[in-house]
Amino acid sequence: MKIVFLSINKLLCLVLVFFCFSGLGFSQGKFIIENKKQTDKVKFKLINNLIIIPVEVNGVKLSFLLDTGVSKPIIFNFLNVSDTLKIKETETIFLKGLGEGESVETLRSRNNVFKIGDAIKLNQDLYAVYNSNLNFAPRLGFPVHGIIGFDLFKDLVVEINYSKKILKLTTPEKYTYKKCKKCERLNLEFYNNKPYINADVAINRVITPVKLLIDSGGSDALWLFEDNSLGIKSNNKYFYDFLGHGLSGSVYGKRSKARSFFLRSFELNNVNVSYPDSTYILHARKLKGRNGSLSGNILKRFNIVFDYRRAKITLTKNHYFNEKFQYNKSGIELAHNGLRLVQERDNFIGNDNYGNSQEQSGTRIMINPQYKLSLKPAYTIVELREGSPAEKAGLLKGDVILSINNKSTYHFKLQELIIMFYGDSGKRIKLKVERGDKILTFEFRLENLFQ
Template sequence: MLRKYIVILILLFCCFSFSGIAQTYQLPAGKKYHKVKFELINNLMVIPIDVNGTELSFVLDSGVGTPILFNLADQDSIQLNNVTEITINGLGDGDPINALKSTGNFVQLGNVKNISQNIYVVMDAGINFSPSLGIPVHGIIGYDLFRDFVVDINYIKQTIKFHDPELYKYKKSKNNRVVDLSVIRKKAYLDAFVMINKTEEVPVKLLLDTGSSDAVWLFEDERIQLPEKHYQDFLGKGLAGDIFGKRTKISHLKISDFVLSDAKAAFPDMETFTTISDFGGRNGSLGGEVIRRFNVVFDYKNEKLIMAKNANFSKMFQYNISGIDLQHAGMRYVSERITDSNGVVNNDAKTYGDVQIILQGATRLSLVPEIVVSGIRQGSPAHSAGLREGDVILAVNGKRIHRYKLQEIMHMLNVKKDKRIKVLVERYDNDLLFSFELKPLFDEQ
């Protein structure tokens, strides 16, 4: 197998300097907006962005300031300009991480261009969100795009319109609500209310974070108390390591006059936030599992957010009932018969993977992603049944998983309470079948 090497071309800061050019994104003259399709993966928006001539995939993350690159191992080369070494902080249980700061980069998203974009680059190969998302993701980008445009996101059509702020006009509708934002230090906050235990509503200030796949995070204090019914869980991965906390649900979350009942919530362990010295009155964050229930328009310039309910609004919040976390872990070959019992070739047989090898016209070998158990919650149904971290998933309820995307497999494992799940895994070259029943995490669920 050929091994790819990443080559970073560092242009020395010598003859020409971009330091005098403002870091702004521009539309072509006279164009009102640019429309982009995004892929919605685990409540996150993934968009294609060209960096100095190399096309990469970014998560659109309203919770990040300067764009950050990582997971560049699948790139033969990428050009980075004017590089210096820095240290950056991130959420997680680890230490601050070493990174590169690169200035004067040409970044392009369709017709949207910035000729002098600052970028941070994390070289640690361990920081890679692609395996848990199931598609290549090379970075996160946020504030600079939200600052320079009115950003109109349609979660149902999976489109984003980047509007020229000078030409954008608000459309009045009985379905829209205009919510005040506070944009502070490159991050946007909104005011909301939470009712924790069916007692009284508590006002909260939440970070608006499209880069979080979760619903709502809350910081415990004298007003915001962790409900009695909860469980310890892995909440996600930050730049500085894994994030853990308590998973629960609250009576409701209220934004303007939109009320989400039995809202999924998490109380992260506060050790995660040791690098943050001042929360500025923030009580938590609002993530993609809530935001995707609306079509939203971000207007940072006027500090407004326009919200309208969409078809996702009334959908139940998703919990990891089985207790299994999955991720991609390289590739594997699977064999499939492509003839029927009479030896007739089925030309309509669906193919999977990027590489197929036909053996004597009857069997096809396909190179497909290998899906493994990356984590398992103590005391969960899957843990009690005997599944272990590192098990290779082969089939769920008789369905061979190489035919499905990672998030589709997660849905199979957590389809509904009281459902019996059968999981076929490979462990040390042996195929093992495990069975367990999904039990509700909370009595009211």
């Protein structure tokens, strides 16, 4: 049995480090686009700054996270998906991830058929992870069955149009570069099959060059590894927070702001930056010269062309570019946690006494209200920042949120609820929660710790 290492940044932010090949490591098998134009467009969903694409594996339609920081495709086997996929030629290995837990058992499978739009690969390796904790669906409110990255990017030119939510795949030999006055074209560097880019960040009034992993599988903006000798350290305004859940446990660190972030001529201001505790990122820091990760909340502000064959990346500003960098001001992390049986009223207007209503002098009198029972999503507090407004108000991990500002939560998607916690400082939040057999009400105001 072999030991390999998995590193996961932020919530849903994955960085696999278990294939230590030099260069790009192109294999004999590759993705081929099966049409005359040698190009195809695939629609994707953008959820919490993450790209979710449709992927067909051995004839089964699934949803995958597109992650530039992943070396080989992974299937999350918490629903025994691999049984449906009929995977074969398996080998057991172990993965070690962020957090302080133990390695987990993983099944490696060879010669699987992957299809993304018109792009197909006939002999793809994949890894089935048997760990119920590695399940992104509750945090995203959308089913995610796996992750794919390097194997797609190395074979095709991949254009990510965040504005239109379209992925364009092109055979490298058929791709033609166009002149672009408003774009920036930068060189990529590769280590262990992962793309790195050079940038500059202004911290404490000092501009510092940094080498960053490009991590489309991370929902944060910027992760930096603190290093006093390089001047990479948080300013005095920060708070300690849950940053995500790794394969081997939770990851914590500082949340702060960087005055500016530069990708050549492109400048972003007041950027969110996280500094994970070194305890949780030992494997990620093994690459000498790496200073952190560049993730979805910055990447989505550009339409991007990844060309691994030519080691180039092209960035063009889109309508997200000037969007303010917000953060969760409540201290609450929510997850979809099963279903609740909800009683809803159905009112009918009629002239009988069988579950309908009658009108008398302009007043509706309910004779026998009818009800229907429906299964609705339940949203549970899974992380609660110490000292946050929500914690001070008396909320606890495990509380099931029934309503927010007097509106039942089952009317909202998970991401619609979460965005309410990113509102303006001072905004009032009223929550009704279920705690055991009790229904409780709490109220607090959002707090900006960086003012």
